[in-house]
Amino acid sequence: MQHLETMPRGLPKAVKKCLEKSRDSALLAVETYNKPAIKFKSGGYIVLMVISWTALFHAIFFRQKKKPFYKKNNRFEKKDGDYCYWELSTCVSKYFVADTNNPIRKNLEFFIPLRNMVEHKSIPEIDSDIFAECQAMLLNYDKIMLKEFGNKYCLRESLSFALQLYPSSKSLNNAIIANPSTKPIVDFIKAYRSGITTDIMNSGEYSFKAFLIQVANHQTKNTLPIQFVAYDKLDDTQKTNVNRVAALVKNKFVQVPVTNKDLLKPSVVVKKVQTALGNPKINKNGKEKDKFNMDTHTRCWKKYQVRPENGNENPELTKPEYCVYDQPNDTYLYTEDWSDYLIEEMAKEDEYNSLYE
Structure with a gap:
């Protein structure tokens, strides 16, 4: 050096x-x-x-x-x-x-x-x-x-x-x-x-992932034993072949965990609930919109007190079975139990209407 x-x-x-x-x-x-x-x-x-x-x-x-x-x-x-x-x-x-x-x-x-x-x-x-x-x-x-x-x-x-x-x-x-x-x-x-x-x-700049496959010895003595090939430099055919091999490696050798499978962004919760309710629509100010939308979701977490208001000095004080505070990004993530709970409650017309009283 x-x-x-x-x-x-x-x-x-x-x-x-x-x-x-x-x-x-x-x-x-x-x-x-x-x-x-x-x-x-x-x-x-x-x-x-x-x-x-x-x-x-x-x-x-x-x-x-x-x-x-x-x-x-x-x-x-x-x-x-x-x-x-x-x-x-x-x-x-x-x-x-x-x-x-x-x-x-x-x-x-x-x-x-x-x-x-x-x-x-x-x-x-x-x-x-x-x-x-x-x-x-x-x-x-x-x-x-x-x-x-x-x-x-x-x-x-x-x-x-x-x-x-x-x-x-x-x-x-x-x-x-x-x-x-x-x-x-x-x-x-x-x-x-x-x-x-x-x-x-x-992105490889956030998280570098690779898989190594043992191959037959190279034809020439001077060939490097290991070489990095940038994925984004491959053509479409080569990418398809790489993805196919990667899938085989994953399925055969590795149990790949799904990280945060129980944590959802608010937009995902809204979509899950709206879909589960049958994708109902409402008319507001002459415009058709989803019955369960982001405003509805905000009213829900406030009513059921699953998380503090924005700007609270203790943002981590949530109901952990429903909501988790993501400190590095200063935002909130929600659990599958929360979306299931909302699907059940929002199916009740009186409960939905109480959000807007």
């Missing part, structure tokens, strides 16, 4: 120091993750990669002649004689600005609260389940490094493939059974994943 004194000249000293810290932290993160004897695998990796990403953003801001320090009363804050640097969450918001749905940003925003959760806990039970996000976090790091500082600072030439056995196929629910103390972390992971769009979830 290129250390401070051997890095090419031209970058300011502050930028070089941040880059060295960032690269060292990233390499330590990978080394920690790939050591088979270490049980604090994901925890150590996440903590070190958060440091690495933070230092990378600081290097970018310093090069842009921006000072990544917090201000108070229009003056840079100091603590113990040193400036208070922006944390990763602030760096992310400053770098991506209005691009709130960027998959790289969503990946980092997944790890920021998770880092605080795992810092003082050993949670090997969730390692296999969050591997895809961990891998994407590393690939994204090199992608941003390449974009901002060029190929000579990337890690790809310093790393090789880790030797692997068949990975564990344990689900997050298995993690809770094995270690009940992981439940808050598992709940966070499920809530975060359910709160992002399908496009983000399927």
Whole structure:
């Protein structure tokens, strides 16, 4: 690796120091993750990669002649004689600005609260389940490094493939059974994943997924034993073949859990109830609309007191059998029991009418 004194000249000293810290932290993160004897695998990796990403953003801001320090009363804050640097969450918001749905940003925003959760806990039970996000976090790091500082600072030439056995196929629910103390972390992971769009979830920049198939030895000695092929670079025929093989691998080898299968967005609840009621219509102000709509749903959660009003100081005080507060996205998700309850109650005309009295 290129250390401070051997890095090419031209970058300011502050930028070089941040880059060295960032690269060292990233390499330590990978080394920690790939050591088979270490049980604090994901925890150590996440903590070190958060440091690495933070230092990378600081290097970018310093090069842009921006000072990544917090201000108070229009003056840079100091603590113990040193400036208070922006944390990763602030760096992310400053770098991506209005691009709130960027998959790289969503990946980092997944790890920021998770880092605080795992810092003082050993949670090997969730390692296999969050591997895809961990891998994407590393690939994204090199992608941003390449974009901002060029190929000579990337890690790809310093790393090789880790030797692997068949990975564990344990689900997050298995993690809770094995270690009940992981439940808050598992709940966070499920809530975060359910709160992002399908496009983000399927993006390789948010979560890198791959399947390895053992093949016959290559015809030439110089062929790489493992090669990455970007899915979005394949033509339609190749994608169809890949999807067919992936489906076979899933069905034959892996029990794939459906995360948050009991948690629904409000719009999904509305659609389920409206459909179950027979898709009835009402006439309002001369316009036809669904009888059970988003306004009806809002009236329901207020009447049955399943969650607090918006702006409440304690948004987590819900009826958990019906509703869960998703803290990272500041929104509410609902259970299948809630939709079933509404279907039963809204079938009663008097109960429906009471919402509008």
